[in-house]
Amino acid sequence: xxxxxxxxxxxxxxxxxxxxxxxxxxxxxxxxxxxxxxxxxxxxxxxxxxxxxxxxxxxxxxxxxxxxxxxxxxxxxxxxxxxxxxxxxxxxxxxxxxxxxxxxxxxxxxxxxxxxxxxxxxxxxxxxxxxxxxxxxxxxxxxxxxxxxxxxxxxxxxxxxxxxxxxxxxxxxxxxxxxxxxxxxxxxxxxxxxxxxxxxxxxxxxxxxxxxxxxxxxxxxxxxxxxxxxxxxxxxxxxxxxxxxxxxxxxxxxxxxxxxxxxxxxxxxxxxxxxxxxxxxxxxxxxxxxxxxxxxxxxxxxxxxxxxxxxxxxxxxxxxxxxxxxxxxxxxxxxxxxxxxxxxxxxxxxxxxxxxxxxxxxxx
Amino acid sequence: xxxxxxxxxxxxxxxxxxxxxxxxxxxxxxxxxxxxxxxxxxxxxxxxxxxxxxxxxxxxxxxxxxxxxxxxxxxxxxxxxxxxxxxxxxxxxxxxxxxxxxxxxxxxxxxxxxxxxxxxxxxxxxxxxxxxxxxxxxxxxxxxxxxxxxxxxxxxxxxxxxxxxxxxxxxxxxxxxxxxxxxxxxxxxxxxxxxxxxxxxxxxxxxxxxxxxxxxxxxxxxxxxxxxxxxxxxxxxxxxxxxxxxxxxxxxxxxxxxxxxxxxxxxxxxxxxxxxxxxxxxxxxxxxxxxxxxxxxxxxxxx
Ligand SMILES: Nc1ncnc2c1ncn2[C@@H]1O[C@H](COP(=O)(O)OP(=O)(O)OP(=O)(O)O)[C@@H](O)[C@H]1O
Ligand SMILES: [Mg+2]
Numbered sequence: 001x002x003x004x005x006x007x008x009x010x011x012x013x014x015x016x017x018x019x020x021x022x023x024x025x026x027x028x029x030x031x032x033x034x035x036x037x038x039x040x041x042x043x044x045x046x047x048x049x050x051x052x053x054x055x056x057x058x059x060x061x062x063x064x065x066x067x068x069x070x071x072x073x074x075x076x077x078x079x080x081x082x083x084x085x086x087x088x089x090x091x092x093x094x095x096x097x098x099x100x101x102x103x104x105x106x107x108x109x110x111x112x113x114x115x116x117x118x119x120x121x122x123x124x125x126x127x128x129x130x131x132x133x134x135x136x137x138x139x140x141x142x143x144x145x146x147x148x149x150x151x152x153x154x155x156x157x158x159x160x161x162x163x164x165x166x167x168x169x170x171x172x173x174x175x176x177x178x179x180x181x182x183x184x185x186x187x188x189x190x191x192x193x194x195x196x197x198x199x200x201x202x203x204x205x206x207x208x209x210x211x212x213x214x215x216x217x218x219x220x221x222x223x224x225x226x227x228x229x230x231x232x233x234x235x236x237x238x239x240x241x242x243x244x245x246x247x248x249x250x251x252x253x254x255x256x257x258x259x260x261x262x263x264x265x266x267x268x269x270x271x272x273x274x275x276x277x278x279x280x281x282x283x284x285x286x287x288x289x290x291x292x293x294x295x296x297x298x299x300x301x302x303x304x305x306x307x308x309x310x311x312x313x314x315x316x317x318x319x320x321x322x323x324x325x326x327x328x329x330x331x332x333x334x335x336x337x338x339x340x341x342x343x344x345x346x347x348x349x350x351x352x353x354x355x356x357x358x359x360x361x362x363x364x
Numbered sequence: 365x366x367x368x369x370x371x372x373x374x375x376x377x378x379x380x381x382x383x384x385x386x387x388x389x390x391x392x393x394x395x396x397x398x399x400x401x402x403x404x405x406x407x408x409x410x411x412x413x414x415x416x417x418x419x420x421x422x423x424x425x426x427x428x429x430x431x432x433x434x435x436x437x438x439x440x441x442x443x444x445x446x447x448x449x450x451x452x453x454x455x456x457x458x459x460x461x462x463x464x465x466x467x468x469x470x471x472x473x474x475x476x477x478x479x480x481x482x483x484x485x486x487x488x489x490x491x492x493x494x495x496x497x498x499x500x501x502x503x504x505x506x507x508x509x510x511x512x513x514x515x516x517x518x519x520x521x522x523x524x525x526x527x528x529x530x531x532x533x534x535x536x537x538x539x540x541x542x543x544x545x546x547x548x549x550x551x552x553x554x555x556x557x558x559x560x561x562x563x564x565x566x567x568x569x570x571x572x573x574x575x576x577x578x579x580x581x582x583x584x585x586x587x588x589x590x591x592x593x594x595x596x597x598x599x600x601x602x603x604x605x606x607x608x609x610x611x612x613x614x615x616x617x618x619x620x621x622x623x624x625x626x627x628x629x630x631x632x633x634x635x636x637x638x639x640x641x642x643x644x645x646x647x648x649x650x651x652x653x654x655x656x657x658x659x660x661x662x663x664x665x666x667x
Contacts, residue, residue, distance in 0.1 A: 086557070089579070098574070099564035
């Protein structure tokens with residue numbers, strides 16, 4: 001129910017800056033996910049929005065109101081912490097109702113809202129338990145319940161699922177998505193798990209070393225990564241990145257193998273330019289066993305190291321020009337180590353990055 | 365045969381190993397306790413050993429019921445404890461909260477804070493006896509130099525002031541126990557619930573009241589349990605500073621018991637009083653220990 005805006009926000013601890021002036025506009029009811037490797041400043045950014053960290057420079061506005069100097073309690077946001085941060089001495093009921101009680105709501109309102117949130121999250125039978133008597137997933141739900149009872153302007157989540165096992169994580173991911181649909185609200189969600197980012201986000205914010213590298217919808221970030229970092233970070237298994245030099249209108253790899261320059265990029269490359277060719281494993285497949293064989297393509301020979309059959313498809317670890325390359329094979333065909341495979345490489349979905357800066361040639 | 369012996373040996377081993385400890389406990393703790401319990405049921409006088417053989421059942425205890433001096437000391441002791449323990453708790457909590465805020469020098473201060481615990485109570489008694497001395501004491505000296513008064517305030521002679529002075533000495537000696545235990549609690553406290561409470565709308569006082577204080581309760585109970593076991597150490601202070609005077613106005617159970625037992629040589633009666641005061645102390649200990657156990661139940665989920 002609120003838009004959040006960050007302008008040139010900086011955070012330094014002592015003299016070390018850890019967030020370097022980031023700009024971000026989050027729309028009303030938008031689900032924004034901050035992703036990035038460990039230590040890139042995601043939590044710090046979130047905590048600045050929450051008011052738990054001072055802002056060294058720049059402006060943060062929530063609902064248009066400058067909140068730089070407001071304490072957390074005056075920002076009307078709620079936060080779900082990685083370790084849940086439940087109040088250990090209070091029952092689930094009191095944990096849920098605490099914020100409302102502090103806000104001076106009457107008993108009947110508190111009871112009603114707690115019952116409502118407990119209903120949404122399936123906590124109705126656990127209301128009289130203490131946090132110590134709950135499982136990890138249940139604690140997680142209490143933490144979310146505590147966030148939603150207050151009907152805040154925005155929700156902040158800091159890696160809420162990272163302490164759960166894989167199965168539960170999948171379930172809770174779906175529940176968070178449902179929750180966003182049920183209680184329409186602005187959500188800022190921090191994770192380092194790119195699958196969570198892809199599945200949950202309206203928009204993904206990819207961060208690195210205190211900078212924002214790219215902001216976009218999951219599909220934009222996946223299909224048009226602005227640099228090699230984003231390309232490697234988003235998507236699993238990660239995009240193959242092969243150093244190449246432009247030579248006689250083709251891309252020459254280190255061992256002399258050549259691959260055609262994608263047609264749409266021909267005008268952008270010059271002879272002798274050092275580039276990195278980015279191709280997702282899904283876009284390199286043995287001929288006849290690809291997922292999408294339409295569009296422009298070229299052929300390369302791969303030397304198979306090992307293959308991992310995953311049922312309908314196999315992930316192939318192989319070598320090309322001395323580099324490890326991952327390829328995908330769709331269909332019931334077994335591949336042996338040491339086998340030489342002629343593969344089709346999709347050029348219409350390949351990317352070229354500048355070898356020096358790592359920037360995508362197509363990024364403006 | 366040999367094997368049977370060895371098996372028996374291993375079965376007996378724990379008992380054999382425990383024997384020294386049990387023997388020591390028996391002679392140092394159990395027997396004296398039993399003996400004093402017995403003497404509390406005799407009219408035993410130190411100067412007439414034969415009185416030890418006369419068993420009079422609970423008569424000493426019944427007599428205590430009508431003993432005005434005993435009850436005066438009893439209630440004075442309760443009052444003394446109530447004031448001293450609460451003052452120690454509040455001061456200790458305040459000190460712990462302040463030290464917890466420090467970013468540097470914390471270790472040094474923590475060590476300095478423990479100094480009072482290193483003094484034997486009798487030294488504390490002497491020290492405060494001089495501090496509060498009406499002629500040469502530093503308190504009067506300071507007050508007079510500052511021009512706040514030109515009289516020599518009779519700190520240890522006036523009944524109320526004497527009680528106050530004793531409490532000050534006791535608080536000085538024992539506040540650090542609270543401060544250290546509560547500081548340990550604060551240092552062990554997880555940061556997350558505090559931050560969650562801030563986001564949930566709490567101001568600093570509300571965070572303290574609803575999050576920090578409940579978290580500290582087990583530590584407060586530990587401190588209280590320890591203190592209710594060792595408060596009798598205050599005997600030394602009172603004995604040295606006022607000797608229970610003036611006119612018995614600072615007489616606490618412990619000084620009264622010592623007076624009746626040693627000065628008046630009525631050991632039987634003194635032991636009866638001692639048992640009452642021990643039971644009182646045990647009652648407090650059990651009370652706080654129960655509270656501690658209850659509070660510990662939820663600390664399991666503190667992460
Ligand atoms: N209190 C602090 N003092 C100094 N440096 C800090 C402090 N807190 C965080 N940092 C630094 O700030 C950087 C960003 O930390 P932050 O917690 O935001 O990372 P993150 O992106 O959330 O990582 P993760 O995925 O591991 O949680 C890190 O390099 C960290 O070392
Ligand atoms: Mg983090």
